[in-house]
Amino acid sequence: MLSIVSWAAAPNLATYSASKAAAWSYSNSSRIELKAQSIEVVGVHVGYVDTDLIASFDVDKVQPQLVATAAFDGLEAGEPEVLVDEQTREVKAALSDDQRLIYPGIEEQFAAAAA
Numbered sequence: 001m002l003s004i005v006s007w008a009a010a011p012n013l014a015t016y017s018a019s020k021a022a023a024w025s026y027s028n029s030s031r032i033e034l035k036a037q038s039i040e041v042v043g044v045h046v047g048y049v050d051t052d053l054i055a056s057f058d059v060d061k062v063q064p065q066l067v068a069t070a071a072f073d074g075l076e077a078g079e080p081e082v083l084v085d086e087q088t089r090e091v092k093a094a095l096s097d098d099q100r101l102i103y104p105g106i107e108e109q110f111a112a113a114a115a
Contacts, residue, residue: 001067002024002027002046003016005017006021007021007024007091007092007095009021024043027043028080028099028103032107036114040078042074042075042081043081044067044070044071044081044082044084045088046062046088047088048062049062049063050062050063062085081099
């Protein structure tokens with residue numbers, strides 16, 4: 001379970017942002033490493049989810065059930081990442097599409113080295 005702050009750090013959540021960025025990196029590398037064992041890794045990114053963590057925040061929040069449904073839909077579709085809400089999709093769109101541009105080459109190199 002990742003977050004929109006995997007890509008855009010929030011100053012008031014510096015440690016949380018750093019941990020989500022690290023988790024994003026880990027999900028990208030473990031996705032390739034675990035594929036040979038038929039284990040799929042899906043990074044699920046979302047903005048504010050209606051949980052105890054942000055109960056006091058006066059912002060639009062995504063319902064947890066929507067996050068779970070989106071995660072399973074992405075897994076079923078074979079997606080490397082799921083972008084649950086519009087704000088997350090907008091932030092990701094501002095980045096390059098590294099999942100589809102960078103990682104196929106990395107996966108090929110990893111497979112060749114493992115062979």
